[in-house]
Amino acid sequence: MSRYRYGAYEDGPDPLAPPYDVRDALDAVGDSVLDGARPDDALRELLRRGLPGAEGRRGLDDMLRQVRERRRALRDRGRLDGTLEQARALLDTAIGQERAELFPDPGDDARLREAELDTLPSDTSQAIRRLSDYDWRSAAARRTFEQLKDLLRREVLDARFQGMKQALENQDPAAMQRVKDMMADLNAMLERDARGEHTQEDFDRFMGEYGDMFPDDPENLEELVDSLARRAAAMDRLLASLSPEQRAELAGLMEQAMQDAGLAMEMTRLGDALRARRPDLGWGQPEQMTGENPLGVGDATTALAELADLSELEAALGQDYPGARLDDIDEDAVRRALGRQAVDDLAALRRIEAELERQGYLQRKRGKLELTPKAVRRLGETALRRVFSQLASGRRGDHDQRDAGQAGELTGSSREWRFGDEQPLDVVRTVSNAIRRSAMERGTSPAAAGEPGARLVPPPAGARATEPVGASGAVTAGGNGARRPDGVRLSVDDFEVHETERRTGAAVCLLVDLSYSMVLRGTWAAAKQTTLALHALVTSKFPQDAIQIIGFSNYARVLHPTEMAGLDWDMVQGTNLHHALMIAGRHLDRHPDFEPIVLVVTDGEPTAHLRPDGRSLFDYPPSTDTLVLTLAEVDKMTRRGACMNFFMLAEDRRLVSFVEEVARRNGGRVFAPDADRLGEYVVSDYLRTRRA
Numbered sequence: 088m089s090r091y092r093y094g095a096y097e098d099g100p101d102p103l104a105p106p107y108d109v110r111d112a113l114d115a116v117g118d119s120v121l122d123g124a125r126p127d128d129a130l131r132e133l134l135r136r137g138l139p140g141a142e143g144r145r146g147l148d149d150m151l152r153q154v155r156e157r158r159r160a161l162r163d164r165g166r167l168d169g170t171l172e173q174a175r176a177l178l179d180t181a182i183g184q185e186r187a188e189l190f191p192d193p194g195d196d197a198r199l200r201e202a203e204l205d206t207l208p209s210d211t212s213q214a215i216r217r218l219s220d221y222d223w224r225s226a227a228a229r230r231t232f233e234q235l236k237d238l239l240r241r242e243v244l245d246a247r248f249q250g251m252k253q254a255l256e257n258q259d260p261a262a263m264q265r266v267k268d269m270m271a272d273l274n275a276m277l278e279r280d281a282r283g284e285h286t287q288e289d290f291d292r293f294m295g296e297y298g299d300m301f302p303d304d305p306e307n308l309e310e311l312v313d314s315l316a317r318r319a320a321a322m323d324r325l326l327a328s329l330s331p332e333q334r335a336e337l338a339g340l341m342e343q344a345m346q347d348a349g350l351a352m353e354m355t356r357l358g359d360a361l362r363a364r365r366p367d368l369g370w371g372q373p374e375q376m377t378g379e380n381p382l383g384v385g386d387a388t389t390a391l392a393e394l395a396d397l398s399e400l401e402a403a404l405g406q407d408y409p410g411a412r413l414d415d416i417d418e419d420a421v422r423r424a425l426g427r428q429a430v431d432d433l434a435a436l437r438r439i440e441a442e443l444e445r446q447g448y449l450q451r452k453r454g455k456l457e458l459t460p461k462a463v464r465r466l467g468e469t470a471l472r473r474v475f476s477q478l479a480s481g482r483r484g485d486h487d488q489r490d491a492g493q494a495g496e497l498t499g500s501s502r503e504w505r506f507g508d509e510q511p512l513d514v515v516r517t518v519s520n521a522i523r524r525s526a527m528e529r530g531t532s533p534a535a536a537g538e539p540g541a542r543l544v545p546p547p548a549g550a551r552a553t554e555p556v557g558a559s560g561a562v563t564a565g566g567n568g569a570r571r572p573d574g575v576r577l578s579v580d581d582f583e584v585h586e587t588e589r590r591t592g593a594a595v596c597l598l599v600d601l602s603y604s605m606v607l608r609g610t611w612a613a614a615k616q617t618t619l620a621l622h623a624l625v626t627s628k629f630p631q632d633a634i635q636i637i638g639f640s641n642y643a644r645v646l647h648p649t650e651m652a653g654l655d656w657d658m659v660q661g662t663n664l665h666h667a668l669m670i671a672g673r674h675l676d677r678h679p680d681f682e683p684i685v686l687v688v689t690d691g692e693p694t695a696h697l698r699p700d701g702r703s704l705f706d707y708p709p710s711t712d713t714l715v716l717t718l719a720e721v722d723k724m725t726r727r728g729a730c731m732n733f734f735m736l737a738e739d740r741r742l743v744s745f746v747e748e749v750a751r752r753n754g755g756r757v758f759a760p761d762a763d764r765l766g767e768y769v770v771s772d773y774l775r776t777r778r779a
Contacts, residue, residue: 109442112138116443117466120458120615126449127456131406134413134436145432151404153425158397161390162376170242170387171337174235175211181223181231182207188225200224212339215239219343239344269297270353277360280308316361320368321392328373328391368395396420413437467623504582513583520581594681595634595773596671596729597621600689600736602640602662610736610762614688617766618646621686624770633681635674639667641695641703661695661705665713668720669697675727683729684776685755686769690736692745693717708741721749731755732772736762 112133119129137146182204189197203221207214215235223229240263276293279285290308298304305311342351362370376382382390402408403416413436421429443449448462458466501513599618605611618636625634636646641661664687675683695705696713706713724731731753733746738759746757760768 109439109446109448112439112443113448113462113465114469117462117469120466126458130440130443130449130456131411134406134440137432138435138439145429146436147404147406150421150425150429150432151401153429154397154401154404157424158394158401161394161397164376164380164382164390170239170340170382171211174215174239174340177231177235177238178211178214178218181218181228181235184228184231185223185225188228197224210336210339212336212343215340216343236344239340242344265297266300267350267353269300270350270357272297274353274356274360276308277312277357281360312361312364315357316365316368317392317395318388319358319361320365320370321388321395323370324372324391324395325387327371328376393423397424400424413440463619464623464626467619468627500586501583502586503580504584510584510586513585516583517577517581518575520583521575521577524578524581525576592678592681593629593632593684593776594675594678595621595625595632595684596637596674596686597634597769598637598639598643598664598667598671598685598687598689599646600640600662600691601638602691603659604690605736608690608737608762610690610765613762613765614736617688617769620766621769621773624773633674633678635671637667637670639663641705643667643670645670660707661703662689662691662693663695663697663703664689664693665696665717665720666703668717668724672720672723672727675724675729682776683724683727684773685724685729685731686734686772687731688734688736688765688769690742691739692741714745718748718752721752725753729753730776732776733757734765734768735759736765 115133115136116126116129119132120126124132133146135146135148137149186201186204189200207217218232223232272293276285276289279289285308287307290311294301294305301311301314303310303314305314376387376390400417400420403420406413406415413433416433418430418433421433440449444451447459448465450457450459501516504512597618599614605614622634622636625632637643638646639662641659641663643663643666667687671685675681675685692709693713694707694709695703696716698704704710704713721731731749732755733749735742735746735757749755750757756772758768758772
């Protein structure tokens with residue numbers, strides 16, 4: 088007997104899991120698109136605001152605000168010259184202790200030592216270099232001076248290797264020798280890597296011996312190089328942020344400390360290797376620190392390194408560069424700066440972007456984000472709901488024709504036959520009516536009224552409808568001849584026909600102005616929403632209609648459904664209605680049996696036309712040729728039987744004069760709606776025309 092064991096599905100994502108719910112995110116993107124934004128801008132706006140609904144995930148703007156607050160806090164932490172200040176204080180202390188020891192001594196040696204102390208340079212690094220060979224008379228002064236040199240060694244090493252200060256606190260010579268060995272091995276490993284001889288085993292051995300000196304715990308050489316290079320670049324920025332005098336003094340102190348420790352050569356080799364590997368880290372760029380507390384070199388370097396990381400994170404969160412993606416944001420940088428919760432919020436935003444693409448709502452073409460037909464349909468439905476929410480309630484869109492005859496579509500219902508009907512006969516209902524009537528006449532139940540197997544045969548030509556039809560198909564004459572088997576008796580009132588309907592088709596042309604003035608007047612978003620709403624209405628409620636959306640500026644072009652959502656205005660001169668009407672006329676000619684409907688949405692009179700060579704000619708005020716050619720296309724529309732309705736989005740005198748002339752020639756109507764009611768006017772006019 089077979090035995091089965093059931094457990095969690097482990098071969099990838101759960102195939103039975105419900106799809107990730109992106110409806111709220113898609114609707115948020117759609118709202119921005121309907122307000123005039125491009126799809127990529129709409130998605131970026133969603134990611135900036137954060138997820139809608141009750142999830143409470145932060146957006147990029149909240150993270151960006153936290154990063155900027157963190158940067159301000161770091162700048163206010165302290166001054167960069169803290170090590171110089173501390174070194175000067177220790178040096179002055181040592182000199183004071185030495186003078187206190189020399190003052191009671193009346194001998195010449197004491198006076199010579201005092202003279203040497205009097206001639207020390209004011210530069211701290213040079214004074215320390217002069218005193219490196221000085222034979223201190225005071226034991227306290229000697230200890231203070233050694234403390235000073237140890238401080239400089241620890242600060243410089245901590246500036247290069249984070250956490251080194253704590254490792255050298257006990258001033259153990261063996262610890263310093265281990266640092267020397269580490270730097271020599273590190274430089275040797277970098278050189279082998281440059282020759283292509285480095286392996287992961289080499290790195291693992293290095294970390295096994297010196298891993299405690301690297302609290303970042305890098306997993307490979309590249310991560311180690313990145314960490315060291317960032318601190319080295321931060322140290323370089325620290326020097327660049329000081330005044331020239333301070334920079335020279337601190338550089339001298341660091342050089343003296345490395346020479347005393349025997350690390351000057353190894354430190355120079357390491358610095359050159361790191362700069363060559365990571366030249367992109369902004370070496371030598373100054374940073375402004377505004378705090379009052381002095382910072383040591385190590386602490387200042389840590390602060391500047393963190394500021395550099397925050398600057399990179401701020402740029403990534405801003406997403407203001409071409410081709411920006413959420414994948415560009417470093418999760419480790421987010422975790423270091425903002426904590427684990429911010430990483431979870433970023434993951435949620437990334438999933439939204441990925442799911443919109445995976446579920447077929449967004450697609451990238453040539454690096455540009457576009458809405459798919461699936462998303463456009465949903466967007467059109469949203470636009471249509473907006474429009475219908477403004478319309479008064481009532482019966483809209485029902486333009487059925489109930490006398491379609493055999494060519495119509497069955498509605499599923501039937502009615503009594505009337506003279507002249509061409510609808511197909513409903514045999515079942517007709518026979519049922521005859522059986523029911525015969526049973527009522529005989530006083531029996533309808534089930535017993537007819538013999539089994541009785542069938543209906545159409546009456547022969549000339550037979551009266553009241554004569555019974557036998558099962559054999561012959562007419563039984565009343566009282567003459569042999570008796571024939573009883574049949575189903577049909578009367579005129581028994582006949583029923585299938586009810587059919589025919590929906591009349593329409594060829595719809597919506598001409599939308601794409602010129603720059605639509606944006607300047609704030610009407611572009613309303614025009615885009617109207618376009619999507621009308622397209623959704625026609626394709627869903629009236630699928631037999633043929634709709635074509637035509638956008639026009641200096642030239643006109645047909646707009647496909649997937650293009651409409653990402654539709655943008657054209658920053659060009661010209662309102663070429665002449666070209667748009669030519670394209671619309673070709674669409675109407677391809678559907679000669681359809682009812683022609685032409686709707687024009689514009690905020691300006693025609694200012695461009697096509698020349699014989701096919702090039703657009705712009706002229707403002709409109710030239711005579713532009714008006715003549717445009718009105719000629721209007722006359723062609725009139726001869727096609729197309730009624731042109733204009734929706735003016737401006738009260739310009741020339742536009743009013745032009746559309747009045749079009750109405751006089753064509754017989755169409757002119758509307759002047761507010762931008763926020765444009766969709767209501769266009770959809771209502773389409774429905775009114777279809778009902779008519």
